[in-house]
Amino acid sequence: MTALKNRTVGGYLQIVAAILGIAGLVLLVINNNISTSYSLSSFGLLATGAVAGIVLSVVAVITPTKLGDLDVVSTLSIMVTVGVYGLIIGQMANERILMISGLFSWNSQNSTAWSVFYMMIASIVCFAIAAVLLIVTSFMKTVKE
Numbered sequence: 481m482t483a484l485k486n487r488t489v490g491g492y493l494q495i496v497a498a499i500l501g502i503a504g505l506v507l508l509v510i511n512n513n514i515s516t517s518y519s520l521s522s523f524g525l526l527a528t529g530a531v532a533g534i535v536l537s538v539v540a541v542i543t544p545t546k547l548g549d550l551d552v553v554s555t556l557s558i559m560v561t562v563g564v565y566g567l568i569i570g571q572m573a574n575e576r577i578l579m580i581s582g583l584f585s586w587n588s589q590n591s592t593a594w595s596v597f598y599m600m601i602a603s604i605v606c607f608a609i610a611a612v613l614l615i616v617t618s619f620m621k622t623v624k625e
Contacts, residue, residue: 486545490620497613498537501565504606505530508572511599518596520575529564530607536561537614544623554622558614565611569604576600 487495508530512523520526536557543554579593587593 486624488621488624490617491541491544491622493613493617493620494537494541494622497610497617498534498541500606500610500613501530501534501537501561504565504568504603504610505534507599507603507606508568511572511596511603514596514599515592518579518593520572522571522575526568526571529568533561533564533568533607533610536564537610540614541622548623548625550621555618558618562611562614565607569607572600572604 505527508523508526512520540554540557540561543551543557547553576597580597583590583593583597
């Protein structure tokens with residue numbers, strides 16, 4: 481409990497980024513399981529990357545309380561997490577691009593594809609906001625000294 485009391489605004493934003501990573505992973509799983517015809521071919525890789533990003537986000541939250549603010553471990557974990565989230569966003573968009581182009585041209589009545597599209601956008605937004613929050617908090621103090 482004292483670890484939460486020693487947090488600054490940057491520390492709380494890191495916690496929010498970790499929660500958004502979890503939400504992005506849940507939406508990624510829902511996106512993959514809406515329909516078998518729209519399942520992601522690299523779902524295992526994307527889910528593994530999301531779990532690794534969440535773990536590294538938690539590492540970035542915990543290590544400043546043990547090692548002090550602006551330590552190398554939390555900085556490296558933030559850098560890797562932002563990179564992994566960027567790769568997840570790019571891979572999801574890459575795998576769904578043909579479905580998206582069909583929705584906005586000739587296949588606009590496909591309600592299942594629209595559901596997949598909305599879940600993909602929600603997952604991408606969660607990962608993108610988490611990455612932006614981690615970038616912002618990398619320039620802030622996260623614990624009171």
